[in-house]
Amino acid sequence: MCGRPILVDDVTVRPDEPGWIAVCDLDRLKAETIVCVRVAGLDMLVIWNDGEVAACERACPHEQADLSLGHVAAGQLFCPRHAASFDLHDGCISSGWPSAPLRLYPVRVAGEQVWLDARTGQSRR
Numbered sequence: 001m002c003g004r005p006i007l008v009d010d011v012t013v014r015p016d017e018p019g020w021i022a023v024c025d026l027d028r029l030k031a032e033t034i035v036c037v038r039v040a041g042l043d044m045l046v047i048w049n050d051g052e053v054a055a056c057e058r059a060c061p062h063e064q065a066d067l068s069l070g071h072v073a074a075g076q077l078f079c080p081r082h083a084a085s086f087d088l089h090d091g092c093i094s095s096g097w098p099s100a101p102l103r104l105y106p107v108r109v110a111g112e113q114v115w116l117d118a119r120t121g122q123s124r125r
């Protein structure tokens with residue numbers, strides 16, 4: 001579970017890449033696995049996944065459970081309410097669940113910072 005979300009309304013934006021925003025320190029993400037961030041009013045999670053970084057919406061697309069209370073294992077984010085899981089590469093929910101996929105956001109690491117682009121979340125909804 002993450003604590004208070006990092007508020008990223010005073011954004012650190014690269015002038016050469018205006019959509020990308022620095023959201024948290026890589027060391028913090030490695031220590032906590034799931035970090036809550038709020039970017040321009042959107043609640044998101046940044047996730048450490050076996051050496052990779054992912055970013056997604058915080059509310060489960062099934063019944064809006066708080067995914068920050070879930071856990072990560074083998075590339076999957078597990079929802080705390082019904083234990084369905086979402087693939088952190090494409091957002092697809094585990095089989096048998098009637099739900100839209102999880103919305104993912106482009107994310108990358110530069111230096112010791114995690115950056116994401118909140119403008120272009122992907123989902124097959």
Ligand code: FES
Nearest residue numbers: 060062063079082
């Ligand atoms: S609320 Fe997340 S799987 Fe049902």
